[in-house]
Structure formats: structure tokens, C-alpha cells
Amino acid sequence: xxxxxxxxxxxxxxxxxxxxxxxxxxxxxxxxxxxxxxxxxxxxxxxxxxxxxxxxxxxxxxxxxxxxxxxxxxxxxxxxxxxxxxxxxxxxxxxxxxxxxxxxxxxxxxxxxxxxxxxxxxxxxxxxxxxxxxxxxxxxxxxxxxxxxxxxxxxxxxxxxxxxxxxxxxxxxxxxxxxxxxxxxxxxxxxxxxxxxxxxxxxxxxxxxxxxxxxxxxxxxxxxxxxxxxxxxxxxxxxxxxxxxxxxxxxxxxxxxxxxxxxxxxxxxxxxxxxxxxxxxxxxxxxxxxxxxxxxxxxxxxxxxxxx
Amino acid sequence: xxxxxxxxxxxxxxxxxxxxxxxxxxxxxxxxxxxxxxxxxxxxxxxxxxxxxxxxxxxxxxxxxxxxxxxxxxxxxxxxxxxxxxxxxxxxxxxxxxxxxxxxxxxxxxxxxxxxxxxxxxxxxxxxxxxxxxxxxxxxxxxxxxxxxxxxxxxxxxxxxxxxxxxxxxxxxxxxxxxxxxxxxxxxxxxxxxxxxxxxxxxxxxxxxxxxxxxxxxxxxxxxxxxxxxxxxxxxxxxxxxxxxxxxxxxxxxxxxxxxxxxxxxxxxxxxxxxxxxxxxxxxxxxxxxxxxxxxxxxxxxxxxxxxxxxxxxxxxx
Numbered sequence: 001x002x003x004x005x006x007x008x009x010x011x012x013x014x015x016x017x018x019x020x021x022x023x024x025x026x027x028x029x030x031x032x033x034x035x036x037x038x039x040x041x042x043x044x045x046x047x048x049x050x051x052x053x054x055x056x057x058x059x060x061x062x063x064x065x066x067x068x069x070x071x072x073x074x075x076x077x078x079x080x081x082x083x084x085x086x087x088x089x090x091x092x093x094x095x096x097x098x099x100x101x102x103x104x105x106x107x108x109x110x111x112x113x114x115x116x117x118x119x120x121x122x123x124x125x126x127x128x129x130x131x132x133x134x135x136x137x138x139x140x141x142x143x144x145x146x147x148x149x150x151x152x153x154x155x156x157x158x159x160x161x162x163x164x165x166x167x168x169x170x171x172x173x174x175x176x177x178x179x180x181x182x183x184x185x186x187x188x189x190x191x192x193x194x195x196x197x198x199x200x201x202x203x204x205x206x207x208x209x210x211x212x213x214x215x216x217x218x219x220x221x222x223x224x225x226x227x228x229x230x231x232x233x234x235x236x237x238x239x240x241x242x243x244x245x246x247x248x249x250x251x252x253x254x255x256x257x258x259x260x261x262x263x264x265x266x267x268x269x270x271x272x273x274x275x276x277x278x279x280x281x282x283x284x285x286x287x288x289x290x291x292x293x294x295x296x297x298x299x300x301x302x303x304x305x306x307x308x
Numbered sequence: 309x310x311x312x313x314x315x316x317x318x319x320x321x322x323x324x325x326x327x328x329x330x331x332x333x334x335x336x337x338x339x340x341x342x343x344x345x346x347x348x349x350x351x352x353x354x355x356x357x358x359x360x361x362x363x364x365x366x367x368x369x370x371x372x373x374x375x376x377x378x379x380x381x382x383x384x385x386x387x388x389x390x391x392x393x394x395x396x397x398x399x400x401x402x403x404x405x406x407x408x409x410x411x412x413x414x415x416x417x418x419x420x421x422x423x424x425x426x427x428x429x430x431x432x433x434x435x436x437x438x439x440x441x442x443x444x445x446x447x448x449x450x451x452x453x454x455x456x457x458x459x460x461x462x463x464x465x466x467x468x469x470x471x472x473x474x475x476x477x478x479x480x481x482x483x484x485x486x487x488x489x490x491x492x493x494x495x496x497x498x499x500x501x502x503x504x505x506x507x508x509x510x511x512x513x514x515x516x517x518x519x520x521x522x523x524x525x526x527x528x529x530x531x532x533x534x535x536x537x538x539x540x541x542x543x544x545x546x547x548x549x550x551x552x553x554x555x556x557x558x559x560x561x562x563x564x565x566x567x568x569x570x571x572x573x574x575x576x577x578x579x580x581x582x583x584x585x586x587x588x589x590x591x592x593x594x595x596x597x598x599x600x601x602x603x604x605x606x607x608x609x610x611x612x613x614x615x616x617x618x619x620x621x622x623x624x625x626x
Contacts, residue, residue, distance in 0.1 A: 146326070146327070146330060149327070149602065149605055149606075150598075150601070150602070150605075151560055151561070151563075151564050151565070151601070151605075153564060153567055154564050154582065154598070154601060157567070157582060157583065157586055158334075158586055158594070158598075161586040161587060161589070162586075234451065238453045241453065241455070242453060242455060242568060245455045245568070246567070246568075246571065246583065261455065261456070261459065264459050264463075265571070265572070267467075267474070270459065270462065270463055270467065271463065271467040271468075274463065277459065281456045281459060281460065284453070284456060285448070285451060285452050285456055288451040288452075288453075289447065289448060289451040292447065292450065292451050293447070
């Protein structure tokens with residue numbers, strides 16, 4: 001289930017790489033150009049719209065939940081969808097719709113914060129490794145190798161069992177295990193950037209290394225990294241769902257899409273009560289699909305080589 | 309070639325040694341005392357009892373001493389015993405390994421074959437309706453985790469339309485036979501292969517498109533070669549080179565790549581065993597499985613490099 005956080009080398013682009021040499025030079029800024037390119041990526045725009053709706057539904061969950069997500073009502077247990085409970089109720093009579101949108105909050109929040117953590121790790125380690133080179137690079141790369149050698153699922157399962165389930169733990173585990181791909185990408189950007197004249201110029205006038213790394217080079221290296229981070233969010237949402245599905249992620253009664261899906265591990269629920277597990281399953285796939293399409297659009301938008 | 313393989317094997321040894329240190333350190337740095345596993349809860353506060361158990365398990369010795377002891381046993385193929393029931397770790401792992409290799413093996417073979425064929429097809433028909441349709445499906449494929457595919461597959465293809473068994477490795481009450489095992493493996497393998505299929509298709513399509521835009525392909529066409537031989541002889545070979553790497557990178561999945569599908573279909577494989585091991589904190593089993601996993605990964609990485617040097621004559625090996 002590892003979704004690659006690979007950069008522009010991954011085969012996700014819908015268009016082949018065509019050199020835009022014969023295109024007239026436009027006077028727009030790179031950021032503006034990227035934005036225009038992104039807007040022309042139709043699937044990415046549709047995905048952005050759908051994702052926005054999902055985010056609004058989840059973030060504003062208390063406004064349209066109807067029922068509190070964790071209140072049991074045993075008189076109304078395992079009821080199929082009806083006028084009073086749009087998506088039915090679960091086995092202890094909690095409203096599935098309410099748990100679905102509240103669960104979305106949890107899943108999206110974990111996806112986002114785990115990616116922020118791995119982005120921080122990835123940028124700092126990749127930047128230090130690429131900018132300084134030498135033995136610092138060698139040590140950091142061997143460390144990255146070791147983390148990468150182990151299938152991330154093994155690492156995460158082990159950590160999840162030993163630190164115990166919980167919102168914060170799950171976020172930290174996902175973030176702490178998924179940075180190597182980003183670090184590699186950032187390192188490659190820094191390796192080429194440090195030879196550029198603007199970096200040499202900055203060094204000549206005596207700018208400190210840290211400042212060069214994070215205020216001079218970083219903005220120039222950020223575009224492909226952000227596209228990869230978008231894929232990272234999708235992957236983090238999947239990982240949270242997977243861990244929770246195994247009962248090692250978000251603990252009950254808090255709902256998340258993963259632990260709602262976990263109910264389907266009971267054969268009676270799986271076969272007799274599809275309203276309990278189909279909505280979270282579809283939400284996971286829809287959200288990740290949207291995030292991946294947006295990542296795709298971002299990468300095409302930032303990559304000057306693709307012609308849209 | 310053989311010196312290259314031997315050299316690579318020798319380089320792998322220190323890495324393997326490093327991995328054993330990491331595995332050992334990780335397990336021993338994790339909070340929790342393995343000795344408590346052997347003591348009934350009523351005696352928990354009894355320090356004397358705990359001390360006796362620690363003494364018997366050798367937990368009182370310093371870490372480096374314990375590491376060397378563990379390593380020397382491991383090198384002799386002795387992975388110790390499960391804490392849970394005293395089974396030999398090596399034989400348990402071996403039995404489960406066969407289950408997972410069967411499951412993931414079918415999935416990988418099927419996914420890679422169909423994925424590569426579809427990838428070539430969509431690249432040749434770029435911008436056609438087929439291209440859009442299949443590329444769209446592959447995007448769904450990489451966005452769909454195995455636990456969702458597994459749940460939907462189990463629901464529709466086993467419970468609603470009873471085409472396949474709902475789980476396990478053999479029919480209850482029947483003597484185990486290869487046919488029966490295969491019959492039970494089909495549905496989980498096919499569901500697992502969907503993700504592989506999607507990613508192989510994407511890699512092949514991308515790589516093929518890139519090659520088709522190279523100048524030597526234009527040259528081949530300009531020489532008046534038939535389109536068939538341009539693609540089959542000139543383009544395909546180079547396009548499939550990166551795919552070899554992707555196949556190599558997927559091989560470690562043969563060990564632990566099916567945690568979710570195994571859980572959903574109650575398949576006795578490495579994934580379910582690992583969950584069991586970490587869940588019950590069965591330290592010898594966890595260490596043994598981690599070790600087997602890392603050896604398989606090292607070997608498959610080596611095999612990938614060798615295969616790559618073999619199929620790409622431009623790579624020099626010394």
C-alpha cells in the first residue's frame with residue numbers, strides 16, 4: 001500500500017514530456033504561470049472542488065452532524081438508512097453520517113499533520129545532506145537507507161503496538177516513518193542548487209549557511225517538493241486508515257474512516273450492514289483519489305518541461 | 309559476472325550485521341520487560357520472582373553480551389522459541405512464509421504481466437479513449453488501498469455472489485490439497501494484484517512514452533523499418549529496463565506485502581503472523597521475522613542489481 005512520494009520522475013503525468021522550446025516567452029511570473037497551468041488541468045480542478053466539499057463537510061461537522069457522533073442509542077442499533085438517520089446507525093446505535101463527517105475531521109487532520117512532520121524531517125535532513133555533502137551526507141544517506149530498507153508497514157506496525165494507539169501517536173508514527181522519499185528529493189534539489197551562481201553570490205557576500213539553505217535555496221527547491229507532499233497527504237490518509245483498520249491507530253470511541261471500516265472485519269456487519277462500512281470506504285478512496293489528482297496537477301504545473 | 313555477484317554479496321554482509329544490531333537494539337530499547345511475560349499477574353509485585361525469571365532468561369547480562377549470544381545462535385539457524393507456545397520460530401516462520409509467497413507471488417506475476425501489457429498498449433494508443441479509460445482506472449488502482457479492495461472483493465465476489473471461499477487456506481472437513489489451496493488463494497491474490505497492476509501499468513506507460521520520443525526511435529523509423537520492429541525490437545527493450553527495477557523493488561512484498569489481505573481473508577501468512585507477534589509482544593518471533601525480512605530484502609536488492617546488469621549491457625560490472 002505504499003504510494004510513492006516520488007517526484008517528477010514517477011510516471012504519473014498524463015502528458016509525455018515535451019520540450020516547450022518553441023513556445024513564445026511569456027512575461028508572467030513563475031508562480032502565476034504555475035497557477036494558470038494548474039487551472040488548465042481539468043481533473044485536478046474537479047478534484048480540488050470535491051476535496052473542498054469534503055473538507056468543509058468534515059471541518060464543519062458539528063454544524064450538520066444531526067446527532068452527536070459518540071452518543072449511543074441501543075434502541076436504534078444497526079438500523080439501515082432512513083429519514084431520521086440518513087446513513088443508518090451502527091451496532092450501538094450511533095449515527096453513521098455523524099461519525100462519517102466527524103471521522104473525516106480526524107482522518108484529514110492526521111493526514112495533514114503527519115505530512116507536515118515528514119515534510120519538516122525531509123526538508124531539514126535533505127537540505128543538510130545535499131548542501132553540506134561530505135561525511136554528513138554519507139551518514140545521513142546510510143540512515144535513510146536503513147529506514148527505507150524496511151517495509152514501512154513493518155516499521156509502523158511495530159511502533160504502533162509498542163507506543164500504543166492514539167491520535168498523537170498515530171500522527172507521529174506516520175510522519176516519522178514516511179520522510180525518506182521526501183528527503184531524497186530535497187537532497188537532489190540541493191545538490192544541484194548549491195552549484196548555482198546565486199548561491200555562490202550569496203556565499204561571497206558572507207551569508208551564513210543556514211540562511212542560504214532556508215531563505216535562498218528553499219523557495220527555489222520547493223515546487224517539486226510540494227507536489228510530492230500532496231501525494232504524501234494521500235498516502236498518510238491511507239496509512240492512518242490502514243492502522244486504524246487493524247485496530248492500531250485511532251482508538252474508539254473517536255471515529256476515523258479507518259476504524260469505521262474496521263467494523264467490516266466482522267462478517268455479520270460486512271455482509272448484513274453495508275451502510276456501516278461502505279461510506280467510510282468510499283470516502284477514503286474518493287479523498288485519496290482527489291489528493292493524488294491534485295498532486296498530479298501540481299507537478300505538471302510546476303514542471304516547466306510539460307506542455308499542457 | 310560471478311565476481312560481481314560475489315563482491316556484492318560480500319558488501320551485503322556488513323549491512324546485514326548492521327541490521328542485526330538495529331533489530332536487537334530496537335527490541336531491547338522498547339519499554340517493557342520480557343520477563344513479565346512469564347510471570348502470572350498475581351506475582352507481578354514480587355521482585356524476587358521477577359529476578360529469578362530474569363536470571364533464567366539471561367536478561368541480567370549486559371546488552372553486548374546478549375547480542376553476541378543471540379547472534380551466534382542466529383548464525384547457526386536457531387531463531388529461538390516463541391514465547392507464546394514454545395514453537396520453534398524458524399519452523400513457524402518457514403510455514404507462514406510459504407503461504408505469503410504463494411499469495412503475493414500469484415498477485416505479482418499477474419499484476420506485472422497484465423500491467424506491463426496494458427502499459428505498452430496505452431502508450432502506443434496515447435490520447436485514445438482506451439488510454440484515458442485505462443489510465444483513469446490505474447489512478448483509481450493506486451489510490452485504492454488493499455483493505456478497501458479486499459473488503460469490497462470479499463463482499464461482492466464471495467458473500468453476495470458466492471464464487472470464491474470467504475477465507476482461510478483450505479475447505480473445512482476436506483483433506484488439504486494443492487487444488488484446494490489454490491482455489492482459496494485466487495480471490496485474495498487477484499484483489500492484491502489490482503494495486504500492482506495499476507502501478508506497473510503506469511510505470512510501463514511512462515517509460516514507453518519516454519522511449520518513443522527518443523531520437524534513435526525516429527532514426528529506426530527513418531531507416532524504413534516496420535512499425536512492428538521499431539516497437540518490438542528497438543523501443544520495448546529500453547522501455548522495460550526501468551520496469552525491471554520496479555519488479556525488483558516489489559519483491560520484498562513477497563514477505564510482508566499482504567498484511568491487510570491476509571487479515572481480511574484470514575490467510576495464514578507472514579502478515580497475520582507479524583500482527584500476532586507484535587500484538588502479543590513475542591520478542592523472539594518479532595526479531596526472527598525482522599531478520600528474515602531484511603535478509604530477503606537484501607537478497608532481492610542484489611538480484612535486482614544483477615538482473616539489471618544482465619539485461620542492460622551498458623552497465624559495467626567489475
